Amino acid sequence: MKNKMYTALIVENDKIQREGIRNILSEAFPQIQFALASDYKTAIKYINKERFHLFLLDIRLGDSLLDDGIRLGRYIRQQEGCAHTPILYITSITDRVIEALNETHCYSYLTKPFPPKQLIDAVGQILQSPLIAPVLLKLQDTNGVFLKVNIPDIYYLKSEYHRLLICTPPERTPQGAAP
Numbered sequence: 001m002k003n004k005m006y007t008a009l010i011v012e013n014d015k016i017q018r019e020g021i022r023n024i025l026s027e028a029f030p031q032i033q034f035a036l037a038s039d040y041k042t043a044i045k046y047i048n049k050e051r052f053h054l055f056l057l058d059i060r061l062g063d064s065l066l067d068d069g070i071r072l073g074r075y076i077r078q079q080e081g082c083a084h085t086p087i088l089y090i091t092s093i094t095d096r097v098i099e100a101l102n103e104t105h106c107y108s109y110l111t112k113p114f115p116p117k118q119l120i121d122a123v124g125q126i127l128q129s130p131l132i133a134p135v136l137l138k139l140q141d142t143n144g145v146f147l148k149v150n151i152p153d154i155y156y157l158k159s160e161y162h163r164l165l166i167c168t169p170p171e172r173t174p175q176g177a178a179p
Contacts, residue, residue, distance in 0.1 A: 006032045006132065008054040008123075011043045011072060012090065013061045017112075021056060021090065021119065028120045029127070040067045047079060053132055054123070059091040059100065070096060073104030086126045090119075107131070139166075 008025070012018035015038065022034045035050065037043040039061050046052075055076055059069040069089060076082050089100050089109035100106050107129070108122055126132055130151060137149045149166055158165040 004031060006053040006127065007035065007050065008032050008056060009035045009037060009043065009046055009050075009052045010056045011037045011039075011061065011069065012056075012058045013038050013067075014058075017058075024116045024119055025123055029123060032123075040072055043072055044075065047076060047082075051081065052085065054126055055085065055087045056123075057087060057089050059089055059093045059096050070100050070103060073100065073106060077104055084131050086129065086131050088122055088126065090114075137166075 006029075010018055010021050012021065018036055018038065022036060025032060026034065032054070035046050035052070037046055043057075055073075057069040057072055061067040061069055061072070069091065073087050073089075076085065076087065086107035087104055089097070089106055090112065091097070091100075091109060092112040094111055097109050097111075100109060107126055110118060110122060137151050137154070139147045139149070141147065149168065153168045155167045158167065
Protein backbone atom coordinates (compact mmCIF):
# COMPACT_ATOMS: atom_id res chain seq x y z
CA MET A 1 0.00 0.00 0.00
CA LYS A 2 2.85 2.43 0.76
CA ASN A 3 4.79 2.13 -2.54
CA LYS A 4 1.93 2.41 -5.01
CA MET A 5 0.59 5.82 -5.99
CA TYR A 6 -3.16 6.39 -6.16
CA THR A 7 -5.37 9.11 -7.56
CA ALA A 8 -8.56 10.45 -6.03
CA LEU A 9 -11.11 13.02 -7.13
CA ILE A 10 -12.70 15.17 -4.43
CA VAL A 11 -15.93 16.83 -5.59
CA GLU A 12 -17.21 19.36 -3.05
CA ASN A 13 -18.79 22.74 -3.81
CA ASP A 14 -17.60 24.38 -0.57
CA LYS A 15 -13.97 25.49 -1.08
CA ILE A 16 -13.03 25.34 2.61
CA GLN A 17 -14.38 21.81 3.02
CA ARG A 18 -12.87 20.65 -0.29
CA GLU A 19 -9.41 21.89 0.65
CA GLY A 20 -9.79 20.67 4.23
CA ILE A 21 -10.58 17.14 3.04
CA ARG A 22 -7.58 17.23 0.72
CA ASN A 23 -5.27 18.53 3.46
CA ILE A 24 -6.37 15.88 5.97
CA LEU A 25 -5.99 13.07 3.47
CA SER A 26 -2.73 14.36 1.94
CA GLU A 27 -1.11 14.30 5.35
CA ALA A 28 -2.44 10.83 6.21
CA PHE A 29 -1.90 9.31 2.74
CA PRO A 30 1.03 10.87 0.87
CA GLN A 31 0.67 8.12 -1.76
CA ILE A 32 -2.59 9.67 -3.01
CA GLN A 33 -2.59 12.46 -5.58
CA PHE A 34 -5.76 14.53 -5.43
CA ALA A 35 -7.72 16.35 -8.09
CA LEU A 36 -10.32 18.86 -6.86
CA ALA A 37 -13.62 19.82 -8.46
CA SER A 38 -16.23 22.23 -7.19
CA ASP A 39 -19.10 21.18 -9.44
CA TYR A 40 -20.56 18.49 -11.67
CA LYS A 41 -19.20 19.88 -14.96
CA THR A 42 -15.63 20.21 -13.70
CA ALA A 43 -15.78 16.69 -12.25
CA ILE A 44 -16.97 15.29 -15.60
CA LYS A 45 -13.98 16.92 -17.33
CA TYR A 46 -11.58 15.25 -14.88
CA ILE A 47 -13.32 11.87 -15.17
CA ASN A 48 -13.18 11.98 -18.96
CA LYS A 49 -9.44 12.65 -19.07
CA GLU A 50 -8.00 10.85 -16.02
CA ARG A 51 -8.30 7.48 -14.31
CA PHE A 52 -9.07 7.59 -10.56
CA HIS A 53 -8.76 4.93 -7.88
CA LEU A 54 -11.22 6.67 -5.54
CA PHE A 55 -14.00 9.26 -5.68
CA LEU A 56 -15.06 11.43 -2.72
CA LEU A 57 -18.35 13.11 -3.59
CA ASP A 58 -20.66 15.55 -1.88
CA ILE A 59 -24.30 14.83 -2.72
CA ARG A 60 -25.34 18.48 -2.97
CA LEU A 61 -22.97 20.22 -5.35
CA GLY A 62 -24.99 23.37 -5.88
CA ASP A 63 -28.49 24.78 -6.09
CA SER A 64 -29.35 23.09 -9.39
CA LEU A 65 -30.91 19.63 -9.42
CA LEU A 66 -28.49 18.81 -12.22
CA ASP A 67 -25.49 19.59 -10.00
CA ASP A 68 -25.90 16.45 -7.95
CA GLY A 69 -23.38 14.00 -6.48
CA ILE A 70 -25.61 10.95 -6.94
CA ARG A 71 -26.09 11.85 -10.60
CA LEU A 72 -22.30 12.13 -10.82
CA GLY A 73 -21.98 8.72 -9.14
CA ARG A 74 -24.28 7.23 -11.80
CA TYR A 75 -22.10 8.80 -14.50
CA ILE A 76 -18.96 7.34 -12.89
CA ARG A 77 -20.50 3.86 -12.82
CA GLN A 78 -21.19 4.07 -16.58
CA GLN A 79 -17.55 4.80 -17.41
CA GLU A 80 -15.30 2.00 -18.62
CA GLY A 81 -13.26 0.59 -15.76
CA CYS A 82 -15.26 2.43 -13.07
CA ALA A 83 -17.99 -0.11 -12.30
CA HIS A 84 -16.31 -0.99 -9.00
CA THR A 85 -14.16 2.07 -8.31
CA PRO A 86 -14.89 3.07 -4.70
CA ILE A 87 -17.15 6.07 -4.17
CA LEU A 88 -17.21 7.63 -0.71
CA TYR A 89 -20.03 10.14 -0.26
CA ILE A 90 -19.33 12.98 2.13
CA THR A 91 -22.58 14.78 2.79
CA SER A 92 -24.87 16.54 5.20
CA ILE A 93 -27.93 15.20 3.34
CA THR A 94 -28.82 12.04 5.21
CA ASP A 95 -32.20 11.52 3.53
CA ARG A 96 -30.51 10.55 0.21
CA VAL A 97 -27.97 8.08 1.57
CA ILE A 98 -30.13 5.03 0.74
CA GLU A 99 -30.52 6.37 -2.81
CA ALA A 100 -26.73 6.76 -3.06
CA LEU A 101 -26.14 3.22 -1.80
CA ASN A 102 -28.75 1.64 -4.08
CA GLU A 103 -28.10 3.57 -7.27
CA THR A 104 -24.33 3.89 -7.28
CA HIS A 105 -23.28 1.02 -5.00
CA CYS A 106 -20.99 3.38 -3.15
CA TYR A 107 -18.37 1.99 -0.82
CA SER A 108 -19.52 4.10 2.10
CA TYR A 109 -20.61 7.56 3.20
CA LEU A 110 -19.74 10.04 5.92
CA THR A 111 -22.21 12.47 7.39
CA LYS A 112 -20.98 16.04 7.90
CA PRO A 113 -19.67 17.18 10.25
CA PHE A 114 -17.27 14.32 10.94
CA PRO A 115 -13.99 14.08 12.84
CA PRO A 116 -10.85 13.85 10.66
CA LYS A 117 -10.10 10.38 12.07
CA GLN A 118 -13.38 9.07 10.63
CA LEU A 119 -12.37 10.31 7.15
CA ILE A 120 -8.86 8.86 7.49
CA ASP A 121 -10.25 5.50 8.68
CA ALA A 122 -12.76 5.32 5.79
CA VAL A 123 -10.11 6.05 3.14
CA GLY A 124 -7.66 3.68 4.85
CA GLN A 125 -10.21 0.87 4.63
CA ILE A 126 -10.76 1.62 0.95
CA LEU A 127 -7.02 1.52 0.22
CA GLN A 128 -6.80 -1.91 1.84
CA SER A 129 -9.83 -3.30 0.01
CA PRO A 130 -9.53 -5.61 -3.02
CA LEU A 131 -11.17 -2.86 -5.08
CA ILE A 132 -7.98 -0.79 -4.80
CA ALA A 133 -5.39 -3.46 -4.07
CA PRO A 134 -6.63 -6.39 -6.17
CA VAL A 135 -5.94 -9.89 -4.97
CA LEU A 136 -4.78 -12.17 -7.77
CA LEU A 137 -5.69 -15.83 -7.85
CA LYS A 138 -2.73 -17.67 -9.39
CA LEU A 139 -3.50 -20.98 -11.09
CA GLN A 140 -1.65 -23.53 -13.21
CA ASP A 141 -3.49 -25.83 -15.60
CA THR A 142 -2.57 -29.45 -16.38
CA ASN A 143 -0.41 -28.28 -19.31
CA GLY A 144 1.67 -26.06 -17.05
CA VAL A 145 0.12 -22.79 -18.26
CA PHE A 146 -0.13 -20.16 -15.55
CA LEU A 147 -3.15 -17.93 -15.21
CA LYS A 148 -3.72 -14.93 -12.96
CA VAL A 149 -7.27 -13.79 -12.25
CA ASN A 150 -8.19 -10.68 -10.31
CA ILE A 151 -10.52 -12.06 -7.60
CA PRO A 152 -13.03 -9.17 -7.77
CA ASP A 153 -13.42 -9.94 -11.51
CA ILE A 154 -14.71 -13.46 -10.85
CA TYR A 155 -18.46 -13.73 -11.37
CA TYR A 156 -18.66 -17.36 -10.31
CA LEU A 157 -16.78 -20.67 -10.30
CA LYS A 158 -18.21 -23.81 -11.86
CA SER A 159 -16.92 -27.35 -11.46
CA GLU A 160 -17.59 -29.86 -14.25
CA TYR A 161 -16.01 -33.30 -14.61
CA HIS A 162 -12.70 -32.53 -12.90
CA ARG A 163 -12.58 -29.08 -14.49
CA LEU A 164 -12.86 -25.72 -12.84
CA LEU A 165 -14.40 -22.96 -14.93
CA ILE A 166 -13.70 -19.38 -13.86
CA CYS A 167 -16.34 -17.05 -15.24
CA THR A 168 -15.30 -13.41 -15.61
CA PRO A 169 -16.80 -10.45 -17.49
CA PRO A 170 -16.63 -10.99 -21.26
CA GLU A 171 -14.72 -7.76 -21.95
CA ARG A 172 -11.74 -8.74 -19.81
CA THR A 173 -9.00 -11.27 -20.53
CA PRO A 174 -7.28 -12.66 -17.41
CA GLN A 175 -3.61 -11.78 -17.03
CA GLY A 176 -1.37 -14.37 -18.66
CA ALA A 177 -4.12 -15.70 -20.94
CA ALA A 178 -4.21 -15.28 -24.69
CA PRO A 179 -6.79 -12.72 -25.87
